[in-house]
Amino acid sequence: MGVRRVVSFRARGNKLMGFVNAIRHSDIICFSQKYSMEEYTGKIYISDLERLKLLAENMKIDLFVEEYQGKMFTVLKYKARYGLLIGFIFMVAFVFVMSNIVVKIEINGNENIKDDEILYVLSEIGIEKGTFIPSLDIENCELKMKTRLGNASWAAIRTQGGRVIVDIHEGIPVPRTVHNNIPCNIVSERDAIVTDAQVMQGTLKIERGYSVGKGDLLVSGVVENGAGNYMIVHALADITGEYMEKETFVQYFESSQKEYEEKVQKRSLEFFGFRIPLGFEKKYSKSADYKETTDYFSVLGIEIPIGLVVSEYTDYEMKNITYTLTEAEEEIQKKISIYEKNFYSDKEIIKKDVKKNEYEDRVEYEVTYTIRGKIGVEKELFISKN
Amino acid sequence: MGRLYEKTKKVFALQTSTQIYDNNQLILSKCRRIYEYNDIYLKADAGSVIVEIWGSDLSIDDFANEGIAVYGKIDSVSFTENNKREDK
Numbered sequence: 043m044g045v046r047r048v049v050s051f052r053a054r055g056n057k058l059m060g061f062v063n064a065i066r067h068s069d070i071i072c073f074s075q076k077y078s079m080e081e082y083t084g085k086i087y088i089s090d091l092e093r094l095k096l097l098a099e100n101m102k103i104d105l106f107v108e109e110y111q112g113k114m115f116t117v118l119k120y121k122a123r124y125g126l127l128i129g130f131i132f133m134v135a136f137v138f139v140m141s142n143i144v145v146k147i148e149i150n151g152n153e154n155i156k157d158d159e160i161l162y163v164l165s166e167i168g169i170e171k172g173t174f175i176p177s178l179d180i181e182n183c184e185l186k187m188k189t190r191l192g193n194a195s196w197a198a199i200r201t202q203g204g205r206v207i208v209d210i211h212e213g214i215p216v217p218r219t220v221h222n223n224i225p226c227n228i229v230s231e232r233d234a235i236v237t238d239a240q241v242m243q244g245t246l247k248i249e250r251g252y253s254v255g256k257g258d259l260l261v262s263g264v265v266e267n268g269a270g271n272y273m274i275v276h277a278l279a280d281i282t283g284e285y286m287e288k289e290t291f292v293q294y295f296e297s298s299q300k301e302y303e304e305k306v307q308k309r310s311l312e313f314f315g316f317r318i319p320l321g322f323e324k325k326y327s328k329s330a331d332y333k334e335t336t337d338y339f340s341v342l343g344i345e346i347p348i349g350l351v352v353s354e355y356t357d358y359e360m361k362n363i364t365y366t367l368t369e370a371e372e373e374i375q376k377k378i379s380i381y382e383k384n385f386y387s388d389k390e391i392i393k394k395d396v397k398k399n400e401y402e403d404r405v406e407y408e409v410t411y412t413i414r415g416k417i418g419v420e421k422e423l424f425i426s427k428n
Numbered sequence: 429m430g431r432l433y434e435k436t437k438k439v440f441a442l443q444t445s446t447q448i449y450d451n452n453q454l455i456l457s458k459c460r461r462i463y464e465y466n467d468i469y470l471k472a473d474a475g476s477v478i479v480e481i482w483g484s485d486l487s488i489d490d491f492a493n494e495g496i497a498v499y500g501k502i503d504s505v506s507f508t509e510n511n512k513r514e515d516k
Contacts, residue, residue, distance in 0.1 A: 059462065059463070059464065059465065062462055062465060063461050063462055065490065066459070066461075066462065066490050066496075071490070072489075072490045073489040073490065074487055074489065075487055075488040075489065075490060076467060076486075076487045076488075077465040077466050077467065078466055078467040
């Protein structure tokens, strides 16, 4: 069955052959014509039906319309179904939105730069959910993004339908150590007394028990071979020294602390960037820690910009806590323990002098550490051409 | 005069052409009038010739141009010179 509307007709009368020729000499397109048993049948397009009727009337022919064929008849049957029309309009709008409006932003390749930071920069340069994609100057946005994200060495933005895909390459941090092939000295990182020195390569410039200042030369990269010749090498040595460090820990007798309440979950439906709450909305007047996760639905493996957002609120109240002197000292001990774990786990604490100061509102511990640890750092050796 | 007329028709492709596909389709490039038509017989004025088609289950398509297409099982086709033009 074709698309165009076709009508089958049947004709009877006295001057049938004249009718056949009259049709032929008119502009009516007539096909599948048959003349049998004093009856003439054929098919015409519906646009020619009125002319055919008129022709039949003039020639006193009895004309019977037999059948309507064509897909257009099927389509026109539904012309009064407004729901279908609305659905079709909705589908067109859906396709338009999916193709021209930013409905989702995907970020790839970032490890140290947070998604939120990138999204913030994107919104600053005009890319956010709901932005009209054809209005974006992608090349310009890429340049702006690279400038604003200091840690990114490369940023690329591309669009795929309603998705904006951002590829980030983070800059590789320059290693602190000098490359093995480059000549270098070893200098002191801090003021210390040298307790031990193990030199693998280079000339030791200090002795055990020497007092050195920050930046003093410990091992030189210039080596004499005994025959009066000098070589420049990459100095390698482990220099251990003892040094002192002071740190102050404070605990106020009055301090405020977050007191958490039970976690509350709220669900909402995200629809093209808009959120429709599922269930009754509870107003949060108090302070709360907030976390949310979004799971987008997918059709045939392709994520669509419709998804379920689960928001988690953990309400808290700031409560004032009063510490007694003993409790405050206990808190300080905890802080000291954490500090030592963080900063001296690879070093040896030789001595720890604690000086306690009590004030009206706080207690302070001034802790002086005597530490044994590595003090040497590599420093590039530059040679004058002269 | 007759030869000139024939040559002119040939040069300007005004002759009636007849194409027959197997024995089930016949296309006449020119058909001025159908004299007789039923499911076993069709007689038509094709300009310089009168075409008579015998067969069974004959049907025609007319695409609102000069020609017609005849379908069905065609048994025989005969051409008779059309004297009408000469009479005129």
